[in-house]
Amino acid sequence: MIIATANRMRRSVDARLLWKFAYNFGYKGMRSVQRFKKRLKKGQTFPPFLYLSITNACNLRCQGCWIDVTAPKDYIDLADLNRLINNAKKHGNSFFGILGGEPFMHPDLIPLLEGHPDCYFQIFTNGHFITDKVASELRRIGNATVLISVEGTEMVSDERRGKSGVLNKTLGGIETCIRHRLITGVATSVCQTNIDDLVNESWVDELVRRGVHYVWYHTYRPVGPEAAPHLALRPEQVLSVRRFAMDMRNRKAIGVVDAYWDDKGQALCPAATGISHHIGPWGDIEPCPIIQFATETIRDNDGDAFKTMTESKLLKDFRTTAAKATRGCIVLERPDLLKDLLERNGAKDTTARKQAYVELTVMKSLNSQHNPGHEIPEEKWLYRFAKKHWFFGFGAYS
Numbered sequence: 457m458i459i460a461t462a463n464r465m466r467r468s469v470d471a472r473l474l475w476k477f478a479y480n481f482g483y484k485g486m487r488s489v490q491r492f493k494k495r496l497k498k499g500q501t502f503p504p505f506l507y508l509s510i511t512n513a514c515n516l517r518c519q520g521c522w523i524d525v526t527a528p529k530d531y532i533d534l535a536d537l538n539r540l541i542n543n544a545k546k547h548g549n550s551f552f553g554i555l556g557g558e559p560f561m562h563p564d565l566i567p568l569l570e571g572h573p574d575c576y577f578q579i580f581t582n583g584h585f586i587t588d589k590v591a592s593e594l595r596r597i598g599n600a601t602v603l604i605s606v607e608g609t610e611m612v613s614d615e616r617r618g619k620s621g622v623l624n625k626t627l628g629g630i631e632t633c634i635r636h637r638l639i640t641g642v643a644t645s646v647c648q649t650n651i652d653d654l655v656n657e658s659w660v661d662e663l664v665r666r667g668v669h670y671v672w673y674h675t676y677r678p679v680g681p682e683a684a685p686h687l688a689l690r691p692e693q694v695l696s697v698r699r700f701a702m703d704m705r706n707r708k709a710i711g712v713v714d715a716y717w718d719d720k721g722q723a724l725c726p727a728a729t730g731i732s733h734h735i736g737p738w739g740d741i742e743p744c745p746i747i748q749f750a751t752e753t754i755r756d757n758d759g760d761a762f763k764t765m766t767e768s769k770l771l772k773d774f775r776t777t778a779a780k781a782t783r784g785c786i787v788l789e790r791p792d793l794l795k796d797l798l799e800r801n802g803a804k805d806t807t808a809r810k811q812a813y814v815e816l817t818v819m820k821s822l823n824s825q826h827n828p829g830h831e832i833p834e835e836k837w838l839y840r841f842a843k844k845h846w847f848f849g850f851g852a853y854s
Contacts, residue, residue: 457705457706457707457708457709458836458838460709461669461709461710461711463709464664464669464709464710465639465669468634468637468667468669469637469638469639469669470595470598470637470638472598473595473598473637473638473639474639476576476598476599477576477601477639480550480551480574480575480576480599481550481551481576484550484551484574484576485504485505485550485551485576485846486846487548487550488504488505488548488549488550488551489504489731489845489846491504491547491548492504492548492730492731495547495766496730500766501730501765501766501771501772501775502544502547502762502765502766503549503730503731503732503733503765504548504549504551504731504732505549505551505552505553505726505731505732506540506544506549506552506553506732506733506734506735507552507553507555507732507733507734507735507744507745508532508537508540508552508553508554508555508734508735509523509555509556509557509734509735509736509737509745510531510532510537510554510555510556510557510559510562510565510568510737511529511530511531511532511556511557511558511559511561511562511737512524512525512527512529512530512531512556512557512737512738512808513525513529513530513531513556513557513558513561513562514556514557514558514561514582515558515561515582515584515585515619516558516582516584516617516618516619516622517617517618517619518607518616518617518618519615519616519617519618519682519684519687520645520647520676520677520678520679520680520682520683520684520687521680521682522679522680522745522746522748522807523556523557523680523737524807524808524809525557527808527809528808529561530737530738530808531562531563531737532735532737532738532739532754533564534564534567534568536739536754536755536759537564537568538568538571538572539754539759540735540754540759540761541568541572541575543759543760543761543762544761544762545572545574545575546762547762549575550574550575550576551575551576551577551578552575552576552577552578553577553578553580553732554568554577554578554579554580554600555580555745556580556581556737557737558581558582558584558585559579559580559581560579560581560584560585560586560590561585565579566590566593566594566597569594569597569599569600570597572599573597573598573599575599576599576600576601577599577600577601578600578601578603578641579600579601579602579603580603580605580643581602581603581604581605581629582604582605582617582622582625582626582629583602583604583605583625583626583627583628583629583630583633584625584626584629585629586602586604586629586632586633587632588632588636591632591633591635591636591638592636594633594636594638595636595637595638601638601639601640601641602629602633602638602639602640602641603641603642603643603672604626604629604630604633604640604641604642604643605626605642605643605644605645606623606626606627606642606643606644606654607622607644607645607650608623608649608650608653608654609623609650609653610622610623610624612649612650612653613626615649616647616649616650627666630642630666630668631666634666634667634668639669639670640667640668640669641668641669641670641671641672641711641713642663642668642670642671642672643671643672643673643674644671644672644673644674645674645675645676645677646673646674646675646676646689646693646697647675647676647687647688647689648676648686648687648688648689649687651689651693651697655673655696655697655700656700657704657708660704660708660710660712661708663710664708664709664710668710669710669711670710670711670712670713671704671710671711671712671713672712672713672714672715673697673700673701673712673713673714674714674715674716675688675689675694675697675716675824675825676688676689677746677785677787677788678788678822679746679787679815679819680746680815681809681811681815683815683819685820685822688788688822688823689823690823691823691827694823694824694825694827695827695830695832697714698714698717698721698825698832699832701713701714702714702832702834702835705836705839706835706836716784716825717825717832718843718844719833719834719839719840719841719843719844720831720833720834721831721832721833721834722783722831723782723783723784723824723825723826723827724783725744725778725779725782725783725784725785725786726744727743727744727747727774727775727778728774728775728778728779728786729775729779730775732744733765733771734747735754736748736750736806738753738806739753739754739755740752740753740806741753741754741761741764741765741768741771742806743770743771743774743775743778744787746787747774747787747794748805748806748807748812749770749798749803749804749805749806749812750770750803750804750806751768751769751770751801751802751803751804752764752765752768752770769801770798770801770803773797773800773801774797777793777797781793782824782826783826784823784824784825784826785824785825785826787819788821788822788823788824789821789822789823789824789826790821791816791817791819791820791821792821794816795813795816795817798813798816
């Protein structure tokens with residue numbers, strides 16, 4: 457299926473974009489991970505993959521959203537973003553995830569991409585702002601893939617995302633990206649209301665028919681001011697998502713991403729391994745997107761993010777505490793332990809609503825992807841090798 461997927465991309469994606477993907481993300485991404493491993497041996501943890509929530513602005517109001525999209529619109533300015541990325545590039549980084557809010561509501565998203573032709577960006581978006589003009593600009597620049605979220609059928613999408621007509625606009629964004637020969641992905645936060653509709657073979661076949669190149673399944677995490685914990689999956693459902701993702705990856709001509717299990721099928725937390733951390737929409741350096749607490753910002757140490765992150769007591773304590781507590785998500789499984797960790801480090805609430813500590817206090821323990829004794833190892837040697845050497849397996853849980 458790897459060859460079939462590659463051939464399908466070769467026929468449907470601009471050749472220059474494929475080269476940018478292979479070199480900036482593939483080759484340079486692997487090289488970045490190797491430098492990360494060398495830093496670990498010296499006791500330095502600076503993630504090879506950084507995720508940047510560049511704005512809190514969004515046109516939707518999704519259940520379980522942790523970003524203050526109802527607060528006044530704000531964003532990290534272009535100068536700060538350029539300084540952060542340039543600093544990370546000095547240490548071998550080449551890949552950056554761009555989140556929001558809705559990233560396309562940032563006034564300088566296109567100039568940001570254009571200013572770093574030697575990097576690769578993955579833009580997490582609802583697809584509503586991807587017009588022909590935007591898509592043509594993305595094709596011209598050539599160093600970004602769009603990951604468009606689909607959260608269910610028309611009715612479920614409207615309920616999950618707080619507006620009407622959401623799905624049709626999202627599908628329109630996907631179609632525009634495909635027409636402009638962009639590398640296009642679809643992401644789904646799997647929950648009780650969409651697991652039956654989207655975690656099935658017919659939906660994957662539909663994505664292939666539409667021309668989508670990869671799909672990313674991640675399980676719903678009930679956090680934020682409207683957490684909706686009733687949408688969280690049961691342990692057997694989480695396991696079924698993992699099994700389904702691997703099955704589709706082995707049988708369908710489409711890339712399937714499941715980022716929360718290693719080559720042996722053991723659960724993992726990317727933030728606990730140190731392979732990724734998150735920058736909030738006000739420049740705060742956070743362990744991961746759903747933990748909106750920080751003790752440092754990207755403006756500390758004159759903008760030297762490497763120095764700030766490698767010396768952060770909060771991030772170090774998080775990685776150690778999380779890895780000892782669970783291979784899964786400490787936010788879901790042990791919100792009480794996370795609260796203690798944050799308080800002893802004097803972490804500030806980085807939200808606009810200033811209710812994150814209260815929300816954490818009332819959270820009840822839920823299951824995450826950690827399910828000992830039910831591991832599903834990768835079947836194909838290439839995926840096992842890639843996960844073991846370039847993405848996970850860095851001994852965080854030993």
